[in-house]
Amino acid sequence: MAKKLTKQDILDMFEKQSILISESRKIAEEENRKLRIELGKLGGMWGRFVEEMVRPKIVELFKEKGIPIETTAQSVEGFKDGQKYYEIDLLLINTNIAVVAEIKSSLSTDDVKEHLDRLEKIQKITPKIFNLSGFKIYGAVAGMIVEGDADKYAYRKGLFVLRQKGNIVEIVNDTKFTPKEWKVEY
DSSP: OOOOOOHHHHHHHHHHHHHHHHHHHHHHHHHHHHHHHHHHHHHHHHHHHHHHHHHHHHHHHHHHTTOOOOEEEEEEEEEETTEEEEEEEEEEEOSSEEEEEEEEEEEOHHHHHHHHHHHHHHHHSOBSSOOOTTOEEEEEEEEEEEOTTHHHHHHHTTOEEEEEETTEEEEOOOTTOOOOOEEOOO
């Protein structure tokens, strides 16, 4: 014959169930944290892969546009009040022109807006390693995948637009394009 459950037995079962649910949540949260870390690493590796696809070709592409590049630098940072103020994916420099390139695996309009904001910041605060005083600064965005009209938006805002086409990367701006020039204020 089955034992009759008391009120205390039921309360004890709820307590045990509550403990099991709490422990399960903690395990799930830890697994989610580990997954986010791994996805972050994968995203960083993917971003580096995309940058490495663009970097070798970009010097040649800008030379074809009449902008010979003498120096390239990746992950260039600018600081303000001791804090990182911006980071440049790829900085291309010759004696009087700097091209600031943002490289994304998937380029969105928001990415373009962030890059335009970065270009405004660069006008006011010099990158840590390079003094761009007196330089003409142009902006460029690159994406293996371009979401929506991000490329058209970037073009209208005066940015060079690079896209993947098959196994190559190309600047897609037409001959009517005039790049916007940012003025250095330091």
